[in-house]
Amino acid sequence: MSDITIKIKDREGNVHEVQAPTDMAMNLMEIVRSYELAPEGTIGVCGGMAMCASCQCYVTSDHVLPEMSYDEDLMLAEAFNVKDNSRLGCQIQMTEDLDGLEVELAPEI
Numbered sequence: 001m002s003d004i005t006i007k008i009k010d011r012e013g014n015v016h017e018v019q020a021p022t023d024m025a026m027n028l029m030e031i032v033r034s035y036e037l038a039p040e041g042t043i044g045v046c047g048g049m050a051m052c053a054s055c056q057c058y059v060t061s062d063h064v065l066p067e068m069s070y071d072e073d074l075m076l077a078e079a080f081n082v083k084d085n086s087r088l089g090c091q092i093q094m095t096e097d098l099d100g101l102e103v104e105l106a107p108e109i
Contacts, residue, residue: 003020003022005092006018006098011105011107018037020103023050027048028090029043029055030044038108043089050088052072056105057104064097075088
């Protein structure tokens with residue numbers, strides 16, 4: 001396992017190219033928090049339990065992600081600013097298959 005490169009557009013429109021480890025069981029929300037790409041307390045409010053949608057993002061690359069869980073689907077059904085490419089960052093595990101992933105953070109509610 002190794003690090004992968006992902007591009008994250010923050011809520012200000014700035015694009016950050018970051019390295020994400022694939023051997024630490026981290027998810028996208030944790031990567032965003034570790035690089036401080038969103039103000040403290042505005043992302044991952046529920047701690048990554050798919051219960052708040054504060055880590056909603058739009059997947060803008062053509063990567064095939066694992067199928068959405070029931071909990072993620074249910075949370076997105078109640079969230080604001082949802083698009084066809086919306087996913088919860090806490091549900092996207094960093095794997096080698098996601099090298100080159102590009103996402104945009106959804107607006108803060």
